[in-house]
Amino acid sequence: MSSNLSAPSSNLFASIDMGTNSFKLLIVRAFPDGVFFPVHRRKEAVVLGRDAAAGAISPQSRARAMESLSSFARILQAHSVVPAHTACFATSAVREAENRDEFVAAAKEALGLGFDVSVLSGEEEAELAYKGVIQFLPVYEKLVLNVDIGGGSTEFAIGKQGRVLYCASLKLGHVSLTQEFVRHGELLDLREHIRSTILKSGLVDKVEHFGFEVAVGSSGTIRELEEAEFHGFAWDSFDGMPPHGAVKREWRLSRKGLTGIVEALCHGGEEWRGKKDRLFGKRSEFIVAGAVLLGEIFEILGIEEMEVSKYALGEAAIADTLSKVYLGCDLNANVRWRSVVHFATRLNSKKRMRAAAQCAGIAREIFEGVKKEYELSTKDLEYLEAACLLHNTGLFNGRKGYHKQSYHIIMNSDQLHGYEFQEVKFIALLAKHHRKKFPKPDHSSLQALPEEMKSKFRFLCTIIRVSVALQQQDSPNYQKLGILDAAEGLELLHSDIKDRNSLMEMIHPPEDPETEVLRHELVNFRKVFNQDLAAMVMSGTAGCS
Structure with a gap:
């Protein structure tokens, strides 16, 4: 009937999300009931998506990726996080790469003995994103439409009470769309490509069939766009500060606000480019594609307002690991x-x-x-x-x-x-x-x-x-x-x-x-x-x- 004076290292769990745009490390301290608290976060821009047109991950991108993973491995070792408590996974860029097997082998070597690397299918990624959202938003009992915009793909999931009713992954990502359309100024073609891809996918029919009570966005791009609305980005008086009198942040993105942001990003001229760079920082290069994509999703699926989650894949992967280590782990x-x-x-x-x-x-x-x-x-x-x-x-x-x-x-x-x-x-x-x-x-x-x-x-x-x-x-x-x-x-x-x-x-x-x-x-x-x-x-x- 005793406990240690400090929590043991075995209470530490981690996830490594090898995304198309960035690699993310999350280390948490967890308890048997399923509650966990962040201990360390690290994000590095690797941008594997730049190689999408070539069909394979280039030596330069691979070198950046391995350097990032080696850095993550040192951090995991410093925190004494064991491989069995670490979920490491890759998404769209690795999934679509011709040399994915060679990349995964190199990633395992960079992380060290005992670490495994899984490549998620699009459907697995969509399901994981939904399960991350219900860990931290009070939407477990609701019929949720979750949207997760990544660098190489966008995942959709409809779920309720932790059960996924439908999920889909479309090859629409903010990095790949930037490379193919935005970089060449082809915004009309960008919109047409997005609409065509969504309408041909059968997604609209499924959303109409199941319906949804609440729409949730769980990606960095959507969080940045919510922040832009909160700061009044589409206003002529935008100065990078929250609007006067805004004391409570609701973490919601409205259709009206998003429409104004898209208009400012696409047609605002040179002055707005400076404002864009100031607000969006490193994500500025890809935010136009992300905003246009989300705007089309809102319009086609009839979304008027979207709740924004600060958590998604990394947290969901940790929750999945916890459910295997701690039997009876509570999703809520x-x-x-x-x-x-x-x-x-x-x-x-x-x-x-x-x-x-x-x-x-x-x-x-x-x-x-x-x-x-x-x-x-x-x-x-x-x-x-x-x-x-x-x-x-x-x-x-x-x-x-x-x-x-x-x-x-x-x-x-x-x-x-x-x-x-x-x-x-x-x-x-x-x-x-x-x-x-x-x-x-x-x-x-x-x-x-x-x-x-x-x-x-x-x-x-x-x-x-x-x-x-x-x-x-x-x-x-x-x-x-x-x-x-x-x-x-x-x-x-x-x-x-x-x-x-x-x-x-x-x-x-x-x-x-x-x-x-x-x-x-x-x-x-x-x-x-x-x-x-x-x-x-x-x-x-x-x-x-």
Whole structure:
């Protein structure tokens, strides 16, 4: 019944996306419930798509690619990410290349022993993009049309609840279209080629057959175009800054906004070329083709507005790996967790958010120490951490009775995506009862909860109360806390303490209200869990127990 002081390297997972325009490395720290957090990102412009007309990857492009992969391999090694936790895949440019087998062999050699490289089919790429989107947008229950514009192809997928109903890959990419049409100023031919390819593909009939509730875009090109609309790129007054009064970014791209952007890019003249380069940077070379392509997709498929995802292939590949390593991995876990973090961030100052995050970290360590004996589940930990992040949101309205305000804010919001009503209430009650009087089992507020939640409430409530009380002590380094077994119970121990025999030499803190609250909560911990929790941390030369 113990956990390490720091998360082991085996919790690190990675993906390498060898795209037509760029190669991307993503390293994350993951947990068994499916939640993961970025640790490192790296993107390098390789532009394999420049060789599309030749039909094979040139020696120059291959050299750039191998240099990039060798760099990625060094980063993976530095982070101790094992090959079994790394998904490496190639898309359109490699898929269509005559010398793909030689390229893949060279890529494996550049990455090193144990790494595998897969070449995705167009349909696999479309399905993966959709599964990446549902990891981070609250659209799992909706019928989704996902569009992913790449350098050499564009993927379409229609799906619901994680199941792909239809997918297609069309040879329409922003790099290849730039090479073939935009570079020669053939914009009318570009539009005609796009329309002809889409109409001949059967895509329109499939979209009409299945329909869709929400359209989502998941590529870098679409994100750049959303940013252009947000910054008012098509306005004459565009200066590279968000329009006056725009304080909330919705991450949506409208048909009207996209039409204005396409018009400015294609017919804006020399002045607009400078604005284009300033806003789109390295993507400027290919943005005209990408914008025209997306504009035609909007018109042909009848899209009025598109939600924009910041995540796609790389995140989906990691989620797929997690599902194989951690059985029972929850597809909705990331959506729920992101909604909690987003909601807490909106209502908390940076200082309060930092305190809430520290509280959640302490709570996780305590939870790991007691979960097996008391049959607490991964979902229980999710409720606990959510309550920790949201427990002080009531301070938004002032300090008096803020725990009650936190409860009402959580209950009256619609920001916690993916949770049932009873789950939201459970989180809200944990947040409410993190301070003041500990609720009795027959407390009226608990009676509407399912029996399983009621039976676990006192355990989780005890943990959050100890965590909040401990966090309010004088600035220990909460990054280094961990649970260790002790003969008398559990010790919440600071990892800077190397010699456990020296614990007796630690100086106890002076008596103050915060310390008295902590002592009271530790007594309550003993009553609930039938064991002691000794909380020993280092803050300068002082500790507390």
